Every structure is written in C-alpha cells, then in structure tokens.
Amino acid sequence: MSLSEARQRELQALLKQAIDALDETGGVALARSALAENITPLEFFKAVIEPVMKDIGDAFSRLEVFLPDLMRAGAVVKAMQLQVLEPAVRATGGASGSAGTIVIGTTQGDIHDIGKNMVALMLQVNGFKVVDLGTDVSPAGFLEAARREQADIIAMSALLTPSLPYIKDLVARLVALGERSRYLLIAGGAPITSEWAGAVGLDGFGEDAPEAVTVCHQLMARQGVVREQGLENRS
Secondary structure, eight states, X not given: OOOOHHHXXXXXXXXXXXXXXXXXXXXXXXXXXXXXXXXXXXHHIIIIIHHHHHHHHHHHHTTSSOHHHHHHHHHHHHHHIIIIIXXXXXXXXXXXXXXXXXXXXXXXXXXXXXXXXHHHHHHHHTTOEEEEOOSSBOHHHHHHHHHHHTOSEEEEEOOSGGGHHHHHHHHHHHHHHTOGGGSEEEEESTTOOHHHXXXXXXXXXXXXXXXXXXXXHHHHHHXXXXXXXXXXXHO
C-alpha cells in the first residue's frame, strides 16, 4: 500500500504529538493502527518515523533542541519498534544459514539507533550474522569489533551531519593500516548519499533497510568472485 501525502503528514503529526508528550503508549497505538491499514513496517518507518526523526536531528544540529529532546524521541520510537515493527518484520520469516558477518553501529557523535536497528533486523532475517555495536561508535570501535568478529562488512549509520567525518576517519585508518581491502564498508542515513559514499571511498550505500540488504548481498557476491579469482591466480 502506498501512503498518500496527506496521510503521511497526518501520521507524522501524530507521531510528533506522541514524542512531545513522551507518550510511548500513544506511539505504539499509532504504529499498530498504521499496520492495520496494511501499511508495511518499512513503509511506515520510511514515510513517518524517518522524516520526523530527521527533523529532530536537524534541529539538534542547529541547537534548537537538546539531548533530552533526542532521548524523548528515541524512547517513543524505540517502543514502537520493539512492540510493533520488529515483531511484524520477524513474522515474515527469513533465510537460514549465514550470508556473511556484519558489524553495524551508529557512528560517533550520534545516538540515533532506530534506522540502524531496522537495517540490522532486515539483515538478520535475510541470512546475515549481525553484531550490533549500538550507538556513538568510534572508528576504533568499529575496527576492533570487525577484527574480533572476523567481519565481512562494516555497516555505519548516521543521522547527524557532524558524525560524518568519523566515517571518513575509519576509511583513512584502514588505508593507513593496510587493511582497507579486508572489509567491505557501507553506510546509510539521512545526510548520506550514494555520491558522498563513493567520494569518501565506501563500497556501498543503502537508502533504506531493504536496499541495505540488497547491497550487502551484492557486495558479498562480488567479494566471493574476487577471492575466487585471487586463488586461481595463485594456483
């Protein structure tokens, strides 16, 4: 089902009201009502939650709202995610086995985790082993986890523009250490575009959770071909 612009605006306004009132129960009821209209969890996330959270994140960057405001928004949306959206996504089932290992986290300077959590969930139900590092993850934290977990992919989420330099820092750190080819790097979030991702040296970009899954599968397939060719060249 495609949401009309009018319905999107209505749902966004209701979500803002729930956030302003720190009304987790109201937020959960809103999500349930939307899914009862045959709106998919991902459509609800993309058309309603993401724009509202982006507006709050932008206001935070302009110092128009402060950390308690972010935490209030996060609490309401987290309740919606855990009680409604995640169970609905998990109910669709998923692939068995492991399509690869991914460490994922929200970049340093950013405490938003709703988008990151949706991506992690979608990756899990599509056969990936996912190690969620949480929020405010430093470049060193990503690298340490990737080494420990023998990750194939490092996935970074960012909603706040000031956190973007930390993504560039991780790329530079891997290059300096001679480990850039060891990991596939992807990122996503409101301020990130495919052009920016390519310019800073990432391997991929996901505009939303389904696209992130597609990109990760494509990168793993490509990496498998590259490794096979490397082995053939050595034989």
